[in-house]
Amino acid sequence: MGRSISKWSLLVLVSTAVFLSVIDIFVVNVAIPSIKIGIKGTDTDMQWVIVLYVLGYASFLIAGGRAGDYFGKKPVFIIGMAAFTLSSFLCGLAQNTIQLNIGRTIQGISAAFMVPQGISYIQVLFQDQKSRTKALGIYGSIAGAASVIGQFLGGVLPEIHSFIDGWRLLFLINVPIGIVAIFLSIKYLENTAIVRTQKFDSLGAALLVLTLACFIYPIVQGRELGWPLWIFALFGLSLLISLLFFWQQRIRQNKGKLTLIDIRIFKHRDFTVGLFASIFYFMVQDSYFLINVVLLQTGFGISSFNTGLYFVFQGVGYVIASLVSIRLIPLYGKFVLIFGVILMIVSLLFHIFLLDGSVTARPFFPVIFFVYGIGCGTVLPSLLTVSLRSLPSSLAGMASGTYSTFQQTAIALGVGIVGGIFFYNLKDPDRNVETYLEAYRAATILNIVLLLIVSVFLFFISHRNEKLSPKAN
Known part of the structure; x- marks a missing residue:
């Protein structure tokens, strides 16, 4: 029509x-x-x-x-x-x-x-x-x-x-x-x-699903099951299947057949370094929401409505920073992202000190969530751009899909690991506010460490000042 x-x-x-x-x-x-x-x-x-x-x-x-x-x-x-x-x-x-x-x-x-x-x-x-x-x-x-x-x-x-x-x-x-x-x-x-010039890579798709399932399941479920030996065997199995997947992808590529992932993208240093930076970044992304929401609602007894309002401040900070950062990236490149990560780290330190369960600290909650959102908005919208800009245009589409797959996997990984540490520290059935605070601090410290790793990877991305000279204009 x-x-x-x-x-x-x-x-x-x-x-x-x-x-x-x-x-x-x-x-x-x-x-x-x-x-x-x-x-x-x-x-x-x-x-x-x-x-x-x-x-x-x-x-x-x-x-x-x-x-x-x-x-x-x-x-x-x-x-x-x-x-x-x-x-x-x-x-x-x-x-x-x-x-x-x-x-x-x-x-x-x-x-x-x-x-x-x-x-x-x-x-x-x-x-x-x-x-x-x-x-x-x-x-x-x-x-x-x-x-x-x-x-x-x-x-x-x-x-x-x-x-x-x-x-x-x-x-x-x-x-x-x-x-x-x-x-x-x-x-x-x-x-x-x-x-339909080539047959769809159904075997590759199946291997990718099995790799992710065998890797994520033990991370999330292992704590509740008491870490039996077969859980660790799944980790080994996921490694073997992943190696088989990349081997199968290389063979198909050498034969000129359609692949899910083009192995050539990993030969570009900035993409690979940026990919690792994104993995550690997205491990923080959703685990941050999980532990903060549980602390506020279940630990402090703050209503769902008020919790949602606090996070709206985070969202507003994100939107504002994203609009500004995309204009700064062409001028200052990776240093904009590093600044954003540092801002997130500083904000998380204030989270640890101010989210203490006292009513007197609550007026500061919107501020620390807003600042964290500013940090996220400075990093997230341009992380993919910085990672892809050294790739030839012929590989950009494939690299973007691969990046997104690793991104979503990292979110699951973060919820499993950081969330697992948080809930492990809440294993005492007689939970009180201090128990929640101890669990929150342990998980947040891990998120700070993950963000520090992100900043290190970002530092090793090639710096390109793309500001146009007056003559270029």
Whole structure:
């Protein structure tokens, strides 16, 4: 069917994918204590609520991008959106943690298929560089707005007590948005050319999923199981499968066949160093929300609503800094990112000293969350850019997908390790405020160490001052 609405309206339509995928991360991050109470889950169950979403996303992200080329972007986008909408409905009706986490896994997998199509449509809809840059800016703004809205709703919705538990609304609000997006996509989106010159790498996709599953499962579940020997065997198995995966990818590449990951990207030093920096950074990203939300709501007894408001300050700081930092990167390069990491570290030190359970310290909470958001907004939007800029354009798309896969895996890893240390220190059934504070300090110190590692990796990225001289202008 011919397009009968403007390309800017279509941009908003395809951006619903990233809006829903991002908002679903942040509403859960803020509302995790309410979900735990409502579903009668354990601390480990709540880690899985976060981990399974990002693990499903990471495992199928590259395959999701390839599927759009192989089957057409329109059907993959619609099917992904439909699966996300249905799984959100199932999460909202879940009666136990097994049902909830099955729904969360499907949510993550479906997001991995719908989000890459939205990004790809921008390349199709906006052919010239100027309009494409503007479109990508709007797309990024929608994702940023989703993070702030998600943090607010994560605080507000669990406070609603009506015919349905408020925490269920966290998932059910996706349903009407998804239905409208599906209807409009069927009516207005045009399909793209189908590229089936080579067979899809299904074996590589399976090996990647097995690698991530065998690696993340023992990290999250090992603490609750008492670290039996078979848990450590899974770590070894994940290493063997990962080696098999990269070997299989190299063979396919040497034969000229389609691969999930182009091994050549790892020969570029700045990309590899930037990738390691991003891994340690994203280990902090969601674990920060997890331990702070549990401390505030469960440890201090602060309401879900007020907790959400505190994190809105963090989101506002992020948005402001992201708008400023993207203008500074061409002038000062990696040093902008290093400054942002240092600001995050300083903020976390103030977190440790000010989040002490006393009522007198609470007026300072918005300030420290805002400053932390400023640090995040300085680092996150440009971390990928700094990592990719030394790559030839022919490898940029592949490298971006690989980067995103490692990013999501690192989030799961951080929730497993940092969250595991936090909950390990809460093993005493007679928990009091001081117990929560000790657990929080231990986990936050680890996050500070991780950020210090990030700053070291960033230092070794090649510095490029891209400021134009007057003559160049």
